Amino acid sequence: DQQVKQNSPSLSVQEGRISILNCDYTNSMFDYFLWYKKYPAEGPTFLISISSIKDKNEDGRFTVFLNKSAKHLSLHIVPSQPGDSAVYFCAASVTGGYQKVTFGTGTKLQVIP
Amino acid sequence: KAGVTQTPRYLIKTRGQQVTLSCSPISGHRSVSWYQQTPGQGLQFLFEYFSETQRNKGNFPGRFSGRQFSNSRSEMNVSTLELGDSALYLCASSTGTGVREQYFGPGTRLTVT
Numbered sequence: 001d002q003q004v005k006q007n008s009p010s011l012s013v014q015e016g017r018i019s020i021l022n023c024d025y026t027n028s029m030f031d032y033f034l035w036y037k038k039y040p041a042e043g044p045t046f047l048i049s050i051s052s053i054k055d056k057n058e059d060g061r062f063t064v065f066l067n068k069s070a071k072h073l074s075l076h077i078v079p080s081q082p083g084d085s086a087v088y089f090c091a092a093s094v095t096g097g098y099q100k101v102t103f104g105t106g107t108k109l110q111v112i113p
Numbered sequence: 114k115a116g117v118t119q120t121p122r123y124l125i126k127t128r129g130q131q132v133t134l135s136c137s138p139i140s141g142h143r144s145v146s147w148y149q150q151t152p153g154q155g156l157q158f159l160f161e162y163f164s165e166t167q168r169n170k171g172n173f174p175g176r177f178s179g180r181q182f183s184n185s186r187s188e189m190n191v192s193t194l195e196l197g198d199s200a201l202y203l204c205a206s207s208t209g210t211g212v213r214e215q216y217f218g219p220g221t222r223l224t225v226t
Binding site for chain 1: 117146148153154155156157158161169171203205213214215216217218219220
């Protein structure tokens with residue numbers, strides 16, 4: 001049972017445009033969400049997170065939006081740069097669940113120069 | 114600070130054998146989590162150790178086990194290897210208290226033939 005779903009395996013965007021990566025979850029107990037970026041031959045690196053008490057969190061070019069009623073979150077990258085080309089993982093956890101984090105299957109983003 | 118290190122980086126084993134993977138977390142981090150990454154499955158949570166105790170466990174068979182030492186270094190063992198165990202095994206460390214962002218190592222690529 002995939003509790004965190006990233007339905008788009010891949011996404012191509014022109015440099016300078018907006019990239020929107022989507023993530024859906026089924027477990028209503030999730031209250032903390034994270035995005036990680038992964039380059040080939042490297043481990044994932046933390047990008048941005050959001051608590052369920054917020055609906056938006058911004059960090060530079062990266063913004064995460066959370067829609068609790070729809071159990072949906074999205075990561076916006078504006079403007080997209082070629083160095084953003086990587087696999088992006090959405091992840092979710094439950095307060096009190098310590099470091100048990102449920103990851104999605106990832107979306108491969110390609111930013112075309 | 115040095116990052117999370119994993120050894121070995123690559124491993125080839127034969128079906129039926131056993132394997133031990135090692136992870137050294139960031140200095141000061143007491144939590145170590147292990148994940149299995151396979152194509153199309155994203156990162157699957159194996160288990161988490163905090164101060165030498167297993168605090169969380171994923172849905173993997175008992176062939177997968179781990180331990181953590183007093184210096185927070187962790188090992189993961191897989192016994193009676195199967196072809197389906199071929200994957201990238203990622204280790205992640207964190208403080209383990211409050212903050213849920215994790216720092217990942219580069220992974221160990223295990224191939225079972």
